Amino acid sequence: MHSVHNWRQEVGFERSALYEHPLYHANKDQKYHDLWKTLHKYHPDILKDIIAGGAMGATQMSHTLKQGRRKLRQAMVNGIKRHICDWYAFTPPLVPGCRDQQGFKHNNCGHLICPADYLWDNDEQVRTALLNHEFCKYPIEPCHLPLMLWANEEYNPDNLVKGFGRNILIVKHQPRYR
Numbered sequence: 262m263h264s265v266h267n268w269r270q271e272v273g274f275e276r277s278a279l280y281e282h283p284l285y286h287a288n289k290d291q292k293y294h295d296l297w298k299t300l301h302k303y304h305p306d307i308l309k310d311i312i313a314g315g316a317m318g319a320t321q322m323s324h325t326l327k328q329g330r331r332k333l334r335q336a337m338v339n340g341i342k343r344h345i346c347d348w349y350a351f352t353p354p355l356v357p358g359c360r361d362q363q364g365f366k367h368n369n370c371g372h373l374i375c376p377a378d379y380l381w382d383n384d385e386q387v388r389t390a391l392l393n394h395e396f397c398k399y400p401i402e403p404c405h406l407p408l409m410l411w412a413n414e415e416y417n418p419d420n421l422v423k424g425f426g427r428n429i430l431i432v433k434h435q436p437r438y439r
Contacts, residue, residue, distance in 0.1 A: 300326075334403070348430055349373075365392045373430070376405035377416035 300307050311318040346355045351369045355362065365371040371388060375381035379399055381388060390398045408414045410431060412424035426432075 345430060373409035373414065374407045376401060377408045377411065378405060378418070381408070 304310075307322065311322050314321045346357050349369070351367065353362075353367075355367065355370070363370055364374065365388070371391065372381045375387070375391065376399070379387045379391075381391075387399060389395075391401075408416055409428050410425060412427035412429075414428065415424055417423050
């Protein structure tokens, strides 16, 4: 049986004497160490579960975590979609349940849900590609965050945290977790 300490040393999660150096915190290892600490905080038996899974234990745990992330994201998005018509003055107005004029088919919606890295308002090619589901040219993946996440839909690629999560549409729907 592996001990937690030995496992951490083997995969490089154990802190070294260099940890106190300021440059160490910019390292990917620190990011992974912090992620591990967070996982361990919420699921103290995660290492036992990984080991119990045998050779595929880490893969199974990774799959489980991805499923959980997807389900949480889906629940959040669906919650916002149910209420967004009441919070934002769409022109023309959105009709709840009428999907043929929502999403990228509606200019206001398209602006809000367009990935922040793409220029919905200034680039007809982006609008056309997203409207026609040409996701090869302009992929939409979890790493492509929608413009509606930033306050006043103002995205600064040089300062991603400025205004992030502060859009009034998001703040209104902020769930209360206990």
